[in-house]
Amino acid sequence: MITTLTSIITARMLGVEGKGELSAILFWPTFIAGCIGFGLPTSLIYNLKQDSSRASDYLRLSILFQIPVSILAGVVAWFGLPIWLSEYSATAVRLAQYYTVLTVPLLLAVNLLSAIAQSLDKFNIYNGIRLNVPLFNVIGLIVLWLLGSLSLTSSTNIFLLTTLLVVTYSVVSLRPYVSMGLRGNPIDRTAVKPLFGYGMKVYAMELLGTLYNQFDKIIIVALLTPRDFGLYSVVFALSRVFNTVQTAISNVMFPKVTGMEHDKIIRLVARAFRISMTVMAIVVVPSMIIGKFMLGLLFGPEFLEASSTFYLLSIECIIGGGSWVLASSFNAMGRPDLVLIRQLIAISITVALFFVLAPMYGLFGLSLALVIGAVVRLAITLFQIPRVFKVPLRSIVFDKGDYTFMVQTIKQKISGKGDRPHEKHESHSSNG
Structure with a gap:
C-alpha cells in the first residue's frame, strides 16, 4: 500500500515520462545489487542455521568480500549508464550515475543485515527493514510535495537518504551481532568453504532470478x-x-x-x-x-x-x-x-x-x-x-x-x- 502511494505521488507530480525517468534511475542499483550478491545473504541464513557458533567468521567474510565488489560495480555503472540510458535526458543520466554508485553498497548491506535478522528469527527487525524503506520514502515525498519542491532530483535524493537511514537503523538494531563481524580476531579459514560453497550454489539461481525479475525493465530501457x-x-x-x-x-x-x-x-x-x-x-x-x-x-x-x-x-x-x-x-x-x-x-x-x-x-x-x-x-x-x-x-x-x-x-x-x-x-x- 505504501509503495502504491509512492507511485501515485511520483506519477501525479512528474507525469508519465518523468515517472519513467525516475523508475530508470531507481532500477539500476537494485538490478546491480541483485547481480553481485554472490548468494551470500542466503548462504548466511543457511550456515548460521547449521552452525551459529561461527557467526563472526561468516559475517566478516561477507563484509570484506562485498566492499571491493561494490566499488568495482560502481566504476562499471558510472561509465556504463550513459550508454545504457542513451534515450534519457542528461539530468536523468547524471542522477542515475550518482544514485547507483552511492546506493549499491547500501543495498548490499541491507541484504546482509536482512539475512542476519532472518537467520536469528528476528523478524521484527526484518519487517522493520522492509517497512521502513517505502515508509520513509513516502514521508519524504509528501513533505516535498507540500513544499512544492518535488522534482526528479529531489525525489532521487529522498530515496538515497531513506536507504541510508534504514541501513543505520538495521546496524543499531543488530548491533550485538554486527559487532561480531567487525572484531579484529583472525578469521577461521575453514569458514570460507561452507559460506562461499553454498553461496555459489545459490548464486547462479539467484542471478537468474534477478535477471528473470528485472529483464522486463531492461527490455523497456533498450527497446x-x-x-x-x-x-x-x-x-x-x-x-x-x-x-x-x-x-x-x-x-x-x-x-x-x-x-x-x-x-x-x-x-x-x-x-x-x-x-x-x-x-x-x-x-x-x-x-x-x-x-x-x-x-x-x-x-x-x-x-x-x-x-x-x-x-x-x-x-x-x-x-x-x-x-x-x-x-x-x-x-x-x-x-x-x-x-x-x-x-x-x-x-x-x-x-x-x-x-x-x-x-x-x-x-x-x-x-x-x-x-x-x-x-x-x-x-x-x-x-x-x-x-x-x-x-x-x-x-x-x-x-x-x-x-x-x-x-x-x-x-x-x-x-x-x-x-x-x-x-x-x-x-x-x-x-x-
Missing part, C-alpha cells in the same frame, strides 16, 4: 521509451500487491524450515503453497476489477492505456509467487541446483518471448511473456518435487485438511494461544 517505462512501473507496482501474502511466506519459510527433516519440510511448504494460492485465487478477480478503477482514479486517465498489462501482471504475480513458495523446499534441503535448472529453462523461454512479443505488442507482449514464464516455472517445480521428495503430486496440490488447519489457526491467533499450530494439528493433514 521502448521513458513513457513506456512510466506506464509499466505504475501497473507493475500495483500488481505486486497480489504477491504480498506469498512474499511474506517465502521470506519466512526458508529460514524456518532449514535444518528440518525432509518430510516435515515438504509438509509445511506444500501447505503454505496450497493455502496461499487458494486465498489469492479468490481475491484476484474482484481486486483486478477494483485495480483498474483505482488505476485511473489515483494515477490519472493517461495510465489506463496500460490496464490490460495490469491484468496480465496480476496473474503472473500470483503464479510466480506460488512457485517461489514451493522452491523454498529445495533451498532448505541444500538443493538450490534444482531451482537453478528451473530458472534456466524459464528465463530462456521468457527472454526469447520478450524479443518476439515486446516489439509486436509493446507492454502487453512483455507482460504476456512474463505470464508464460511463470507458468513454466510452476510446472517445472511441480514436476520436480514428487521425484525429489518421493511424494505423490496430488498431496502437493490438494489436502482436504487445509480448511480445518486454517480455521484452527485463526481461532488460536484470536485467542492468543500458541504460535505454531502446524506442530499441534498435523494429524488433520492427509500428508502427515
Whole structure:
C-alpha cells in the first residue's frame, strides 16, 4: 500500500515520462545489487542455521568480500549508464550515475543485515527493514510535495537518504551481532568453504532470478521509451500487491524450515503453497476489477492505456509467487541446483518471448511473456518435487485438511494461544 502511494505521488507530480525517468534511475542499483550478491545473504541464513557458533567468521567474510565488489560495480555503472540510458535526458543520466554508485553498497548491506535478522528469527527487525524503506520514502515525498519542491532530483535524493537511514537503523538494531563481524580476531579459514560453497550454489539461481525479475525493465530501457517505462512501473507496482501474502511466506519459510527433516519440510511448504494460492485465487478477480478503477482514479486517465498489462501482471504475480513458495523446499534441503535448472529453462523461454512479443505488442507482449514464464516455472517445480521428495503430486496440490488447519489457526491467533499450530494439528493433514 505504501509503495502504491509512492507511485501515485511520483506519477501525479512528474507525469508519465518523468515517472519513467525516475523508475530508470531507481532500477539500476537494485538490478546491480541483485547481480553481485554472490548468494551470500542466503548462504548466511543457511550456515548460521547449521552452525551459529561461527557467526563472526561468516559475517566478516561477507563484509570484506562485498566492499571491493561494490566499488568495482560502481566504476562499471558510472561509465556504463550513459550508454545504457542513451534515450534519457542528461539530468536523468547524471542522477542515475550518482544514485547507483552511492546506493549499491547500501543495498548490499541491507541484504546482509536482512539475512542476519532472518537467520536469528528476528523478524521484527526484518519487517522493520522492509517497512521502513517505502515508509520513509513516502514521508519524504509528501513533505516535498507540500513544499512544492518535488522534482526528479529531489525525489532521487529522498530515496538515497531513506536507504541510508534504514541501513543505520538495521546496524543499531543488530548491533550485538554486527559487532561480531567487525572484531579484529583472525578469521577461521575453514569458514570460507561452507559460506562461499553454498553461496555459489545459490548464486547462479539467484542471478537468474534477478535477471528473470528485472529483464522486463531492461527490455523497456533498450527497446521502448521513458513513457513506456512510466506506464509499466505504475501497473507493475500495483500488481505486486497480489504477491504480498506469498512474499511474506517465502521470506519466512526458508529460514524456518532449514535444518528440518525432509518430510516435515515438504509438509509445511506444500501447505503454505496450497493455502496461499487458494486465498489469492479468490481475491484476484474482484481486486483486478477494483485495480483498474483505482488505476485511473489515483494515477490519472493517461495510465489506463496500460490496464490490460495490469491484468496480465496480476496473474503472473500470483503464479510466480506460488512457485517461489514451493522452491523454498529445495533451498532448505541444500538443493538450490534444482531451482537453478528451473530458472534456466524459464528465463530462456521468457527472454526469447520478450524479443518476439515486446516489439509486436509493446507492454502487453512483455507482460504476456512474463505470464508464460511463470507458468513454466510452476510446472517445472511441480514436476520436480514428487521425484525429489518421493511424494505423490496430488498431496502437493490438494489436502482436504487445509480448511480445518486454517480455521484452527485463526481461532488460536484470536485467542492468543500458541504460535505454531502446524506442530499441534498435523494429524488433520492427509500428508502427515
